Amino acid sequence: MIGIDGHVHPEVETVNPYRPHRARITSIVDLTDNEKLFELRLIDEESRAEFSHSAGQFVEVSIFGVGEAPISISSAPSKQGFIELCVRRAGDVTGALHDMRCGDIIGIRGPFGRGFPFEQMKGSDVLLVAGGLGIAPLKSLINHIHDERHAFGNVTILYGSRTPSEILFRRQFEMWQHRDDFDMVLTVDQADETWTGEVGLVTKLFDRIDVDPSNTYGAICGPPVMYKYVIAEMRKKSIDADRIYVSFERRMKCGVGKCGHCGVGHQYACVDGPVFNYWEAMNLQEAI
Ligand SMILES: Cc1cc2nc3c(=O)[nH]c(=O)nc-3n(C[C@H](O)[C@H](O)[C@H](O)COP(=O)(O)OP(=O)(O)OC[C@H]3O[C@@H](n4cnc5c(N)ncnc54)[C@H](O)[C@@H]3O)c2cc1C
The missing domain is CATH 3.40.50.80 (Nucleotide-binding domain of ferredoxin-NADP reductase (FNR) module)
Structure with missing residues (x-):
């Protein structure tokens, strides 16, 4: 595909950022009354092998029939084959996730955003x-x-x-x-x-x-x-x-800079962040 920058982007043909990967919950640990640590394993072997993230990035978690929520990846990038999410029960999606059990299947899009350098x-x-x-x-x-x-x-x-x-x-x-x-x-x-x-x-x-x-x-x-x-x-x-x-945590939906929900000044927290350096953040309206 030819992007708006005029360059050929072959990766755009193969990666659909809106398609969730199916992931199995392999472990659940109660951290506090309101927070649990979920360990997830992507079911598709190829996707699992290709999945890599940097510290500070997040995924969009989908609970089928309920909705999606952005959640940071808590595990280290070096932990291959699994990711960990530390989730607070806040509302519909996080509540439904808290009610799930080991072995249940959820959806994962991402990883998205810019992490720590x-x-x-x-x-x-x-x-x-x-x-x-x-x-x-x-x-x-x-x-x-x-x-x-x-x-x-x-x-x-x-x-x-x-x-x-x-x-x-x-x-x-x-x-x-x-x-x-x-x-x-x-x-x-x-x-x-x-x-x-x-x-x-x-x-x-x-x-x-x-x-x-x-x-x-x-x-x-x-x-x-x-x-x-x-x-x-x-x-x-x-x-x-x-x-x-x-x-920065901003309310966000798409995770890929299209929907405009997570604007920070003239940037989007989902693609330009969520990690910013303070020098950049100082120039973003209402960032801090
Ligand atoms: C980049 C990023 C990383 C995040 N990482 C984590 C994480 O690691 N662990 C975790 O538990 N949560 C994290 N969150 C917050 C999490 O996304 C929200 O708690 C979740 O979207 C709530 O969805 P829900 O369907 O459960 O609640 P809803 O039913 O949508 O809402 C419940 C209540 O929470 C409010 N709410 C929803 N989203 C937000 C938000 N982003 N900021 C403030 N209030 C909100 C709603 O207005 C409502 O009052 C992160 C958010 C972002 C943007």
């Missing part, structure tokens, strides 16, 4: 900051860095949750707080009797970290209100705007 980040320190469900896309990046740990400098993860019971991947992350190769700090807005760690907003944790601004990338994902404050803390640590990456 993993290759570019190599050789640098990385500071990852997540709030609540924002850990879902960052988990893919964390897992990918873990797989190639030797390629990175210091890796610091700051993760804030409202309460201890809402911390996603709590057991794993509590163990990671004792690792030497990752500096992981968890904090909650409100403690309970099980909590002996930090209390306060994730921004409070910046007081206890050292950053080498000339050699650090920042990656942020969380509720909309969090971005402004976390970016301000990273800027106070003198991290350049074009080294701070933010993942």
Whole structure:
């Protein structure tokens, strides 16, 4: 096919971005009262072998007869043959998914969008900051860095949750707080009797970290209100705007830049994002 740029695009003939792949649910883990971790395996062998993603990309999940929802891939790109999705029960599609069982079949379109610049980040320190469900896309990046740990400098993860019971991947992350190769700090807005760690907003944790601004990338994902404050803390640590990456959640439908639902300024979060660097985001109207 000849595209509007006048070039021949043979891939357009073969890939239909609207056609979902059938995928089987192979494992379901309850993470909290509202979030589950689903492991999925594409049924078609060829599609499974060809499927690859970068950390920060998302898929459109379809529950037949209900609808579609964009969900970030939480597993590392290096995990071949399966993908993991961490899903909060929010409404029709995510509710129907939560009611499904191992062995059930769903649809997957994608992966879509632009993820974190993993290759570019190599050789640098990385500071990852997540709030609540924002850990879902960052988990893919964390897992990918873990797989190639030797390629990175210091890796610091700051993760804030409202309460201890809402911390996603709590057991794993509590163990990671004792690792030497990752500096992981968890904090909650409100403690309970099980909590002996930090209390306060994730921004409070910046007081206890050292950053080498000339050699650090920042990656942020969380509720909309969090971005402004976390970016301000990273800027106070003198991290350049074009080294701070933010993942935006916008309501989206098609995932391929056609329907216009996910406009951020003059760009679309589904194809130009969902990951933007702060330098780009500053120039996008109403991005932050
Ligand atoms: C790029 C991207 C990645 C995402 N990754 C994840 C993920 O990893 N895990 C996860 O659990 N969720 C994720 N989400 C959010 C998820 O897509 C929505 O929760 C889901 O679309 C809700 O669909 P539903 O049919 O279950 O709910 P609906 O029945 O459509 O809606 C339920 C309620 O949620 C509101 N809502 C729907 N979509 C959004 C949205 N995008 N932002 C704010 N409010 C919304 C509706 O207005 C309504 O009040 C992501 C969204 C985007 C855009």
